[in-house]
Amino acid sequence: MGEARYTTLIRQGYLEFPSRLRRGRVYRLDSSGNLSCRDPGQSTSSTTLCIQSTEPVPRADVLALRYLMVTADEPGLLATANPVRFSLRAITIAIYRDARERYGGLGAFLYTLGVLGLFLAALAVEGASAVGLLSACPVVGLILCVLAAPVAVLGFVLVLAGLADLWMLVVGGICRLWGSDAAPLPEGVGPLEDG
Amino acid sequence: MGLLLIMNSRGDTRVAWDVADAGSLDRARRMVEEAYAQGKGVFRLDEAGVATRLKEFDPEAREIVVIPRLRGG
Numbered sequence: 001m002g003e004a005r006y007t008t009l010i011r012q013g014y015l016e017f018p019s020r021l022r023r024g025r026v027y028r029l030d031s032s033g034n035l036s037c038r039d040p041g042q043s044t045s046s047t048t049l050c051i052q053s054t055e056p057v058p059r060a061d062v063l064a065l066r067y068l069m070v071t072a073d074e075p076g077l078l079a080t081a082n083p084v085r086f087s088l089r090a091i092t093i094a095i096y097r098d099a100r101e102r103y104g105g106l107g108a109f110l111y112t113l114g115v116l117g118l119f120l121a122a123l124a125v126e127g128a129s130a131v132g133l134l135s136a137c138p139v140v141g142l143i144l145c146v147l148a149a150p151v152a153v154l155g156f157v158l159v160l161a162g163l164a165d166l167w168m169l170v171v172g173g174i175c176r177l178w179g180s181d182a183a184p185l186p187e188g189v190g191p192l193e194d195g
Numbered sequence: 196m197g198l199l200l201i202m203n204s205r206g207d208t209r210v211a212w213d214v215a216d217a218g219s220l221d222r223a224r225r226m227v228e229e230a231y232a233q234g235k236g237v238f239r240l241d242e243a244g245v246a247t248r249l250k251e252f253d254p255e256a257r258e259i260v261v262i263p264r265l266r267g268g
Contacts, residue, residue, distance in 0.1 A: 064202070065265070
């Protein structure tokens with residue numbers, strides 16, 4: 001990464017790189033190799049970008065390969081890394097990408113739809129049985145509530161994650177409308193080129 | 196003189212090539228093409244550490260780094 005940049009990484013514990021593709025986004029790579037990003041409206045780099053090697057490599061090389069991806073192949077980084085944050089979109093992406101390796105594109109799509117549908121349907125059953133059946137048919141309602149509860153909890157978490165996405169969409173949109181363009185690239189960060 | 200670094204579990208494999216030496220040049224080229232065939236990433240580094248993703252072997256490069264195939268975690 002060059003002497004100057006390496007010295008900065010050791011001294012301050014991280015490097016930051018403005019995104020060339022996403023307006024206002026800033027990537028942070030720390031000295032432990034953790035890669036995260038901060039979008040407009042966020043005060044901290046709360047989204048971890050989890051990208052890893054398919055074969056074991058030394059820890060220092062994990063930092064090096066993430067540095068290479070963020071500075072020289074941002075499209076590849078975004079296509080491969082799983083964003084780890086409390087977000088329905090991030091959860092959906094992680095499920096889909098994991099399934100895609102086993103089932104291919106269409107299979108992964110159906111699998112993801114099925115998993116999310118199952119959790120949300122369980123939440124709907126929980127709600128319906130709690131509101132409707134408990135008064136009309138207490139025994140059946142109670143049984144359905146108990147059976148659906150474990151899965152419904154995950155459905156509730158998905159709804160909260162969706163609300164978090166909606167919140168970030170609104171806040172991020174406001175910040176983009178009111179904020180300036182993305183910061184210029186720091187010296188030494190080369191342009192994305194095709195080799 | 197160029198240097199090819201291939202990341203692996205042992206740290207990295209280093210192979211030097213010289214554009215005036217057809218043997219070393221051909222060996223480095225074949226290793227890079229093998230990396231592409233395996234879906235690995237290939238990057239060129241300049242003196243300042245600025246990286247550029249390569250789509251083919253660049254014999255004029257000072258340093259080329261090959262990283263393993265990646266996946267989301």
